[in-house]
Amino acid sequence: MTTLSTDLAAWLDASAIRLDTSNDDAAEVLPRLAAAGLFRIGVPVAQGGSGGDVNDAVTAIAAVSERSLAAGFVFWGHRSFIEYLLQSPNAALREKLLPDLLAGRRAGATGLSNAMKFLSGIEELQIRATPEAGGTLRIDGKLPWVTNLRRGGFDVAAAVSGDGHAPAFVAVLSSDDQGLARSDDLDLMAMRATSTAALQFDNVRIGADRILHHNASEWLPKVRPAFLAMQCAMSSGLARRALAEAGARLNLGRDVLARPVTELTAALRAAEAALRDGLGGHRFVAHPAQLFRLRIRLAEIAAEALQIELSASGGRAYLAGPGAGFQRRQREAAFLPIITPSIVQLKLALQVHEQPLAGEPAAISAIA
Numbered sequence: 001m002t003t004l005s006t007d008l009a010a011w012l013d014a015s016a017i018r019l020d021t022s023n024d025d026a027a028e029v030l031p032r033l034a035a036a037g038l039f040r041i042g043v044p045v046a047q048g049g050s051g052g053d054v055n056d057a058v059t060a061i062a063a064v065s066e067r068s069l070a071a072g073f074v075f076w077g078h079r080s081f082i083e084y085l086l087q088s089p090n091a092a093l094r095e096k097l098l099p100d101l102l103a104g105r106r107a108g109a110t111g112l113s114n115a116m117k118f119l120s121g122i123e124e125l126q127i128r129a130t131p132e133a134g135g136t137l138r139i140d141g142k143l144p145w146v147t148n149l150r151r152g153g154f155d156v157a158a159a160v161s162g163d164g165h166a167p168a169f170v171a172v173l174s175s176d177d178q179g180l181a182r183s184d185d186l187d188l189m190a191m192r193a194t195s196t197a198a199l200q201f202d203n204v205r206i207g208a209d210r211i212l213h214h215n216a217s218e219w220l221p222k223v224r225p226a227f228l229a230m231q232c233a234m235s236s237g238l239a240r241r242a243l244a245e246a247g248a249r250l251n252l253g254r255d256v257l258a259r260p261v262t263e264l265t266a267a268l269r270a271a272e273a274a275l276r277d278g279l280g281g282h283r284f285v286a287h288p289a290q291l292f293r294l295r296i297r298l299a300e301i302a303a304e305a306l307q308i309e310l311s312a313s314g315g316r317a318y319l320a321g322p323g324a325g326f327q328r329r330q331r332e333a334a335f336l337p338i339i340t341p342s343i344v345q346l347k348l349a350l351q352v353h354e355q356p357l358a359g360e361p362a363a364i365s366a367i368a
Contacts, residue, residue, distance in 0.1 A: 002056070002063040008036040012067035019070040019193040020328045023185050026193040029074045030150060033064070034104025039079060043086065047094070048102050054083065054226045055276050058233045065237025069332035070191040072234045077148035077194075081108025083226045084157050084170070087219075088212040093172065097155060107150035107195070108157075111143045112220070113340035115159030115170070116227065119220045125161040125168055127201060139173065139204040145340070147196045149175070149182055156199065159216045168216040171206060179204040190331035225284035228291050228341075232275055235298035235336050239268050242305035242329055246312040257312050264308065268301050292346045299336040299343055306333045 004012070011032055018025055033039065042057035043049020057079050065072030082101050085094040085108075100106040117123045127141030139160060146156060154175045161168050173180060183198040213219035243265050250258050275294050278284050284291040309326055310317050317323040337343040 002038075002041070002060040004063055004067075005036045008032060009067065012064065012071055016068040016070075017324055017328050019068050020190050020331060021192060023192045023195070026185075026195050027150065027152065029071050029193060030078065030104045030107055030148070033071065033075055033078075034102070038064070038075065039082060039102050039104065042079075043082065043098075043102065047086070048099060053280070054229065055279055057083075057226075058229050058236075058275070058279070061230050061233035062237035062240070065234045066241040067237075069234055069238055069329075069335070070193050072237055073191055073194050073335075074148050076230050076234060077110050077146075078108045079230060080110040080112075080227050081148075081155065081157055083230075084110070084112075084212055084223055087223050087226075090209075090212055093209060093212070097172070101155075107148045107152070107154035109146050109148045109154050110227065111146050111156040111158040111173075111199070112170070112223075112227065113145070114143065115168075115216060115220055116224060116341050117345060118159060118168070119217065119224070125159050127158050128161040129163055129169070129171075131163050132205070135208055136205050137171075137207070139171070139179075139201050139206060141201050143199045145186065145196065146199055147194050149197045149199070150195045151182075154195075157212060159220070167214070167218075169214050170212040170216050170219060172210050172212060173199075173201065173204060173206065177204045177206070189334075190328070191335060221285055221288070224288060225279055225282075225291060228295055229275055229279050229284070231339060232295050232298050234339075235295075235302040236268065236272055236275075238329060238332055238336070239264075239298070239302040239305040242302070242309040242333075243268070245326070246305070246309040249312040257308060260308055261312075264301060264304055268298075268305075271297050271301060289350055292350055296343055296346055302333050302336055306330055 015025060037050060038060050040049040041060045042052045042054050045051045061072055061075050061079065064075050085098055088094060101108045114123065114126050118125050126143065127139060130138040132138055143158060148154065155172050157170060158173055159168055159170050179202045181200040186196050188196060243261055246257060247261050250261065271294055278290055306329060313326055317326040
């Protein structure tokens with residue numbers, strides 16, 4: 001389990017409600033996480049990281065999400081973009097962008113939510129490319145919801161529909177590109193310090209040096225496990241915190257809740273173990289349905305944990321002052337089912353694509 005630095009933990013605790021309700025401190029989130037070395041976790045030492053693997057990044061995102069899901073969401077978006085660079089065959093682009101990303105000097109955004117839905121046959125790509133003379137590509141389209149579009153400068157990964165019969169590809173677009181327009185921050189009900197906005201691309205021109213991979217359908221299944229596993233970490237962190245808060249109140253005449261806390265804690269640990277095992281064994285590339293199920297289950301566990309915390313807190317949770325932490329977590333939990341791909345979209349993908357999982361590992365079956 002990742003142990004956050006004392007300074008970062010104190011800042012997250014003090015800022016969590018403000019990060020949820022206001023975008024005033026949005027510019028602080030990325031540098032704070034970077035200063036604690038969190039973006040280097042799971043990145044090879046030779047490339048400026050602290051070593052480890054994606055499972056270590058998942059653990060770190062969960063630790064941050066325990067204290068602030070807004071900060072955890074920013075962490076997920078930024079670290080997902082870093083993961084795309086690590087898995088891209090474009091070494092020159094990786095070497096160019098990675099140092100500033102690891103240091104938090106520039107934001108990385110995952111605009112691949114649309115692409116992940118495209119991969120599952122849920123929707124069409126919303127960005128298209130038109131080849132021009134000299135190998136230049138003209139990019140047009142939009143992304144209606146992207147997180148970590150920091151106003152100090154960002155790069156965003158996007159899947160782009162190829163021209164004619166050419167395959168869709170994945171490219172990096174930059175806040176410095178002419179023709180790229182960022183909207184004002186979206187008027188979210190919570191998690192407002194996440195620099196979440198829409199992007200419009202009108203006659204943006206890039207070269208082949210900005211392409212992460214030339215075939216999205218071939219590459220996206222390989223990066224999807226990390227994308228979704230790090231997303232799962234947000235549910236995991238929030239569930240841990242809610243269960244800890246509930247557990248702390250069991251001696252206040254609410255012993256009847258001890259069993260539900262124990263059982264849900266065991267379910268959470270089983271889901272986390274299945275996530276670690278599947279990710280470490282690279283099983284989710286060939287069997288994405290197992291990961292979809294875990295993403296759904298962890299969001300459900302987080303929602304159940306919040307209900308137990310509410311029961312353990314009683315009327316105190318409904319008072320504006322004493323219940324502020326619970327109320328923030330309740331708003332955060334409402335976001336988990338709709339992060340793209342949403343729970344509904346994942347269930348649709350399972351319904352359309354999943355075959356009976358004969359021989360599925362017992363750990364997965366037990367939590368499904």
